């Protein structure tokens with residue numbers, strides 16, 4: 661089966677600093693892949709390359725069987741690549757619902773009336789329906805994280821990229837958020853999730869990819885990856 665995403669020898673440098681160094685991997689449709697690695701390893705850069713916010717210096721990116729290496733971010737979003745950002749930046753003065761409408765209309769290229777029902781449904785699925793009419797600026801951290809995910813879901817992604825969505829949450833909040841991510845995954849959405857909260861990540865993903873200095877140093881089943889000496893050394897000081 662054609663993978664939904666395929667990176668082939670993708671390389672990206674900022675001056676002398678190479679942050680993606682010949683990165684190659686495939687993601688089968690419907691799979692959840694976790695990406696781990698130390699701060700500065702190039703994880704968010706990888707997302708920017710997949711979404712088209714950055715262009716690689718070399719290599720090829722295929723999405724849904726097509727070469728998208730040079731496709732602009734908007735085109736990739738319209739074709740089903742959705743993402744959340746590490747630091748949620750909703751429109752604070754708009755309501756939660758209005759925030760979703762902005763994502764849905766821009767991310768799908770549709771008028772408001774065509775996305776209203778869908779947005780309400782996304783709010784249900786992300787457990788934000790009760791705060792739908794509140795300004796986003798007044799949300800708790802968990803709700804802001806949920807809104808970040810909901811904004812990505814409002815674009816109706818086939819491939820959802822989550823960037824450190826669990827960071828800063830209490831254990832109970834983290835468990836609640838993981839349940840929502842599991843439900844999205846169970847519906848068949850392919851997920852790539854960058855996360856430092858490993859127990860949350862490993863409770864969802866089928867495969868883990870380890871990035872270090874822009875290089876893929878391991879990819880495989882979470883148990884096997886976490887048992888690797890090299891990975892444990894890289895993660896020294898981080899709870900495994």
Ligand SMILES: Nc1ncnc2c1ncn2[C@@H]1O[C@H](COP(=O)(O)OP(=O)(O)OP(=O)(O)O)[C@@H](O)[C@H]1O
Pocket residue numbers: 674677679697698699700701702703704705706746
């Ligand atoms: N636009 C840019 N210009 C120059 N350097 C950049 C740029 N974006 C990222 N970098 C550098 O590239 C490296 C990788 O950054 P990136 O944000 O991808 O790492 P990360 O693995 O996501 O880290 P973290 O876990 O802290 O979020 C860092 O050294 C960063 O300073």
